[in-house]
Amino acid sequence: MDCTDPHTLADWWAETLGWDVEPQDEAFIRDMVAKGFATDDQTTHHRGKLVWKTGGAIVHPDNGRRMLFQFDEAAKTVKNRMHVDIRAGDANRDAERDKLVARGATFLWDGQQGPFTWVTLADPEGNEFCVS
Template identity: 30%
Template sequence: MACRISELVLSCRDPELLARFWCEVLDFVVLDREEDGSLEIGPRDGFGGPQPTIILSRNDDPVVARSRLHIDVNATDRDQDAELERLLALGARPADIGQTGDEPWHVLADPEGNEFCLLRARLDPL
């Protein structure tokens, strides 16, 4: 028997801001709100499906180091250039982590500076 990733937890200062951003990026919805302001977002069919949900955990502590884990995303209904334009319009911004510029992916940051990559391949939507 093996495990499966069911949730990703991202500490953040403004869960509502990041929920709006990531729900638009991933076509997710808010599944749950906690009293402390934390949110769970995920696919419309909810927790336990083929995609993990994301817990946006409120944390006001200052960020002291770059995260060692990042999210990679792929477009499902357009090419990489069109998806890049869409992500930038949603509030993503280019991020420099030392890439050469020859990579087939784009390194971006969400509105709180969490890095993620937009890969070239288009995937079928689930």
């Protein structure tokens, strides 16, 4: 997922999905800079740790599925090409929506198709996703 603040958005999605932020190896990063394979400008600090500036990832705690958040200086301007659906269940959908809005999501609209209902939200960088 392209974004302007990959580490912050990775944190947000990790909490949203119950996944883990993938750790980055600070010693490896320092070694790459020391050997001239990377520059200090390609790194940043996030939550007190040295990380690659261009991206961060989250991983599913059980099966290792991974979602990458990569830096793009341009803010989102068109519909996303990837769309995440979070299945909360009818009984939990509104509570999940409220929790996500409290954490920085934006409510966009309610949807329905036949007996199926969902709510469409946007994450803190404007990427649309649904909770059903």
